[in-house]
Amino acid sequence: MEVLADFAARHGITYPLLSDEGSRVIRALGLYNEHLAEQARFYGREARPDQFGVPYPGIFRLDEQGRIVGKEFEQSYRVRPAPSLLLSGISGGAQAQLAVCERVESNGVTLTAGVDSATYRPYERHQLHVTAQLDPGVHVYGAPVPDGYTALEIAIAPFEGLDASPVQLPDPHPFRVVGLDEDFLVYEGVVDAVVPFNIVPHQEHATLSVTVRYQACTESACFPPQEAIMEITLRGVDLIRD
Secondary structure, X not given: OHHHHHHHHHHOOOOOOOOOHHHHHHHHOOOXXXXXXXXXXXXXXXXXXXXXXXXXXXXXXXXXXXXXXXXXXXXOOOOEEOHHHHHHHXXXXXXXXXXXXXXXXXXXXXXXXXEOOOEEXXXXXXXXXXXXXXXXXXXXEOOOOOOOOOOOEEEEOOOOOEEEOOOEOOOOEEEEOOOOOOEEEEEEOEEEEEEEEEEOOOOOEEEEEEEEEEOEEOOOOEOOOEEEEEEEEEEEOOOOOO
């Protein structure tokens, strides 16, 4: 209890903390981490005796009556969702406000790429949001496309320490161009894509270089394929290790 009280005082924590000596509570809840040794070896180290007795890293969401309405857990004891993602989950899954972003416009398409936080910590899970705002009457092709056309594609340039998940894109809808004996899949209106990622190890700054390829068309004309590159720079904050 003294250790937690000192930690809370130094970091301005005002909510109650549980000192679970002997891991009695987490064992009763089925949360005791039985795999800490294997997880430590995965990261190239051996777990110390004082590091055992911890729970799986997890989050419970409670309603106003204290009832559990949602939960999520990580296999790795190092991975944590960013605070902004927790808040967006509390607000019913609404997209978190972009703390840093870049925007480009061309041929009736406005592209925005941004991240929910301007800072990151090692292993902290964030989301890159890429939004395509299409003018009325404009569409872009979705995959798969016939030969000679370019489908919407989003990619992050890899760099050492970046762990990015596959791009999450909504499903395009069928579309047929009058006079052409071909079926297409297209996006219209607003297209929201998400790329979950985390970055390790700690760096002073990390830049996400986002490339978006697409081909925009109207009912009467198709523009040449476009490629837009947007760069999002985040400031690194090291882990609290005490």
